[in-house]
Amino acid sequence: MRDKIVLIDGHSILNRAFYGVPDLTNSEGLHTNAVYGFLNIMFKILDEEKPEYLTVTFDVHAPTFRHKMYADYKGTRKPMAEELRQQVPVIKEVLKAMDIEIIEKEGLEADDLLGTISHLCEEKGMDVSIISGDRDTLQLATEHVKIRIPKTKQGRTEVEDYNASDVEEHYGVTPKEFIDVKALMGDASDNIPGVPGVGEKTATKIIQQYKTIENAYEHADELKPPRASKNLKEYWEQAKMSKVLATIDIHADIDFDLEKARHGNPYTSAAHEMFQKLQFKNMLSRFDVDTVSNDVEDSFREVTDKQEIDAVFAEAEQAECVGAAFSRDPGNVLPLFAHPSGYGRISLAWGKDKIVSIPCDMDMDFGKLTERLSCLAGKVKCFSMCGLKEFLAYLPEADSGSSFDVIVAAYLLNPLKSDYNYEDVAREQLGLLIDEKLDDTAKSCYEAYTAYAAAPLLEKKLQETGMDRLFREVEMPLVFTLYNMEQAGVQVEAEELKAYGDQLGTRIVELEKEIYDLAGEEFNINSPKQLGVILFEKLGMPHAKKTKTGYSTAADVLDKLAPDYPIVAKILEYRQLTKLKSTYADGLAVFIGADGRIHGKFNQTVTATGRLSSTEPNLQNIPVRMELGRLIRKVFVPKEGCVFVDADYSQIELRILAHCSGDEQLIQAYRDARDIHRMTASQVFHTPFDEVTDLQRRNAKAVNFGIVYGISSFGLSQDLSITRKEAAQYIEHYFETYPGIKKFLDDSVAHAKENGYAVTLFGRRRPVPELKSSNFMQRSFGERVAMNAPIQGTAADIIKIAMIGVDEELRKRNMKSRLILQVHDELLIEADENEVEEVKEILKDKMEHAADLSVPLIADMHTGKNWYEAK
Known part of the structure; x- marks a missing residue:
């Protein structure tokens, strides 16, 4: 049996993966799609090949050229995309963590390394598989050197295989002759100029007949078509240079130690840590969990004795922080006394070695357990859960002052990730891997421990980012308000x-x-x-x-x-x-x-x-x-005996823009309660205020609202069906009218570029990674986000503050009326017929005083027998 070595063209496969896998980022905003795709391809190959040896080659400074004699040749290779460039050191770090040999050398391209190593290994009597997306490597194919070219189709990786006979069958030339074909046809993506006017078909026919470009040049007068004959003679020096550039060196001066390339177990604890950091969750199953087990698991215990349960709650009540979780038993098979919701147990954690799970049984049914848990929630300084809102029905004594939702906190720190669960928090905050094969009891213990252990870490991060007050005063009280709205329904x-x-x-x-x-x-x-x-x-x-x-x-x-x-x-x-x-x-x-x-769901993460x-x-x-x-x-x-009271903010985003920009003219207009759109039209179109037409006002309105969203002249021209030039003039006149707004928008983009995020008046951060993109469209999108996020985010904060205030005031006064819906800037109250005026008073007060701006916040109110009438 011949030993086998797999050689991977690092940059080539990383590049192929980058363009074949949709963009991915981890919680730190690092692009990871190329690394993810690379590993998927590598794992597929290793599973198939099961080699004794493995090496990955990289260019040190891609691209480099093989001969100093052509050092003056300037290619036109596109620069590497920034999102891809950032992932090169990451894949190298991952491979090193997996104990996989990496070879790179100054002045040599990766395929020169592949060619030389494959030649050395073949001479040692080994079989070689070269994994590359570059078809130049086909010239290296022999009976014992196989070229494997991965292709991603519809999210699946397929691999084309070529030995020497396969190359000849598919391309009509031998691997060595493939070099000459490339020299004639050129390859812009690889900086090989070739001979102008000679495409792949013509080049192949010429080499099939004459075998080399040198022989073809000797018979140049006989070549067909005539254009190929003429151009080969005219561009002969370029053809010779192209052949040198297309030829992979199989005798490069490198040190290669075969033993260092021996392929052992790549699933090391260091690699496991890297995979967690990169959030490659579905790849973690490749690791032997026993080698990376969490010592937390050793502390899990199930408590069923009534006296012991009493002791557990008594001890937990003395703790600073308690994490809790509800769980369904395996297979959703309900214990005899389980709650109709399907929850069959609760778990508690108040220390690394204090993690218990309590199932329902004859002596302790679900109702009794939740009574104990609710009492606990009302006593401890910090009661933490993952997704608290879902469980508030069982926790009437919980309050926003002592409650902590780690999902909400994690979302605040990274709002670009919209699908958080406790496993994500455990991985990102605690470095814990939760094995998906665990039973529900263990998972419940992990969830409770995650809620307990992550809370202080997240609180510290919120303080460091200046969002702790936003979390405590807005997001946590909002959990309770949203729960109340969901319970009420419409x-x-x-x-x-x-x-x-x-x-x-x-x-x-x-x-x-x-x-x-x-x-x-x-x-x-x-x-x-x-x-x-x-x-x-x-x-x-x-x-x-x-x-x-x-x-x-x-x-x-x-x-x-x-x-x-x-x-x-x-x-x-x-x-x-x-x-x-x-x-x-x-x-x-x-x-x-x-x-x-x-009873719909309102989502805040x-x-x-x-x-x-x-x-x-x-x-x-x-x-x-x-x-x-x-x-x-x-x-x-509304239900019988009630009417709807609907209130929505008047132009809240423009009012926030006026405050944030400090533009004196816009601020004064709002203070004077002037028609903003008519005033803007008057200024932009140089028309007396009283003579502004309805069309001019409509167009000014489009500009006013468009500016908030960073509208371009093209976008405005499409909206108003005018030329791009006219739209640009509208925007120019707008900024002349409101110079404070222009400065604010420019400053917002500059702030986001410098810090990586936009920020609202209440400190909410919105990361803007698009600003660092090498793609112009992505960067432009990032600039619009940087302009709009402070405005739209502040509006979101204000309506949340208003919702909390309205809901709490209605309950504080023991009123029958209830807040039931929120739609962006609009609140809908199901008001008892005898409380309508009081409801209006509360709405006006809480909405118009939700924030202290330099311009007044105005809430418009209507009543009706249905939502249509009230709106």
């Missing part, structure tokens, strides 16, 4: 909802018939491909944008056509109505509970800006721009 008239759906269905059928009549045939309106053929081929409409799958029928394309083509207007209406019917008319019905109310999101169902996306969409609000009604 009543929905099921029959009215069905009638609304039927109304939509009738109109959709009418639209289908009208569209078919205008098209002259029936087709699938929901098929972009069929729709594109109808609009742009059969009906010959302009603005056709061809994609790989057909014509684009995206909204921005159809919006331009709608004014001139009735069929397009009807198609847009059809799309809106089918969306309304499926998502809302039919979709909302699923969420109506037995009490006739929808999803958006990067700090805004809340709504799910199951999403009530924040109910359409408001078209009347038929707004009508769905009629099905949301």
Whole structure:
């Protein structure tokens, strides 16, 4: 049996992985997709090959050239993307942690190292597998040297294999002749100029006939086509240089110790630590958990004796901080006395060696356990959980002052990661790996310990970043407010909802018939491909944008056509109505509970800006721009004896912009309660205030709100259907009118570039990694984020403060009225008929005094018998 060595072209595979794997970042904002893809490819190869030896080669300074005689040749290789460049030292660190041999040498490219090592190993009687994305390495193929070229397709890695015979069969030339083909055709990506006018087919035919470029040059007059003949003679020196550049050195001066390349167990504790840091969770299963086990597990114990349970709670009550977790038993098989929710046990942790799990049994049912736990939550200085809101139904004595939610804290520190669980917190904050194969009892203990141990670490980090007050005074009280809103829910008239759906269905059928009549045939309106053929081929409409799958029928394309083509207007209406019917008319019905109310979820750890999101169902996306969409609000009604009071902020983001920018003119306008959009129009269009037209005001309004989102001249020109030049002039005049705003936006971008994050008035940080991207579009997006995040984030903070104030005041006064919905800048109260004026007073007070700005905050209020009327 011949020993085998696997040689990996480091830069090549890393590059291939970078462009084949979607962007990934860890909690520290480090790009990791190339490293992740590289390891996936390497593991696949190692699982298949099971080699005795393994080495990875890297360029020291890519690209380098093989001969000093061509040192003056200037190639046009694109610089490495910054996100990829950052990952080169990371993959090297990972490989070193895995005890994998790395070879690199100044002045040599990685494939020279591959060529030399493969030649040495073949001479020693070994089989060689070279893993590279560079087809130049095909010249190294022999009977015992196999070239393996990985390709990522639809998220899966496939590998093409080439021995010498495979190269000849696939390319029609031998591996050695492959060099000459490359010399003629060139390769811009590899800085090989080749001979102009000679492509792959022509180059292959020439080398098949003449074997080398030298022989082809001797017969240049015979070459076909004539252009190849002429250019080979004219560019002969360039052809010779290209051959040198294309030839991999198999006799490079390097020191290679085969024993250092011996492949042992790469799954070391150091590698395990690196994989945790990089958050490659699904790769951790490759490690032997016993070699990296957490000593915390040794402290887990199950307590079932009633006296011992009493002792556990008594001891926990004396602790500074207690972590708690609820758990379902394995397989969700409910113990006899388990709660209907499925929870069968609770776990507590109040020290590294104080971690217990208490199951329900005859003597201690779930209700008794939660009573004890609730009492504990009300006594200790810090009661910590992972996702506290989900369990507040069982913890009536918990309060925001002593409670700590490690998920919320972790989100505040890294809001770009929107899907946190306790395993993430354990890994990021405590360096703990939670084995997915553990039973639910052990997992529950880990969750309780994570809540206990991570709380002080997270609190310290919040203090260091200046977000501790935001966490304590806004985010933690908000957990309780959101719980109260979810419990209250909102009543929905099921029959009215069905009638609304039927109304939509009738109109959709009418639209289908009208569209078919205008098209002259029936087709699938929901098929972009069929729709594109109808609009742009059969009906010959302009603005056709061809994609790989057909014509684009995206909204921005159809919006331009709608004014001139009735069929397009009807198609847009059809799309809106089918969306309304499926998502809302039919979709909302699923969420109506037995009490006739929808109890949706409000999520505070999803958006990067700090805004809340709504799910199951999403009530924040109910359409408001078209009347038929707004009508769905009629099905949301207050319970008997109540009315809706709806309050929303007037231009809150513009008011925040005025405060943050300190622009005197904008501040004064708000203090004088002037029409901001009319005033802006007057200034931008140089028109007396009283003579501003409705169109000018609408355009000024678009500029006002667009500026908050860092709108470009192109974006504004699209919104207003004007030229880009006109839009640029609008923006220029706007900044002349409000110079403070221009300075604020510029300063915001500069701050984010320098510090890596944008910040709100309340200290909320929004990381902006896009500002460091090598991609222009990404950087431009980052600049817009840097401008907008302080404004939108501050608005999110203010509405949260208002929500907390309203909810707490209603409860403090023992009122029947309840806060039930929040949609961005809007709050909806189900108000008892006898408390309406008091509710309005509370809303006005808490909303308008949620922040102390240099301009007044104004809340507009309306009442109604349904949400539509109240809005």
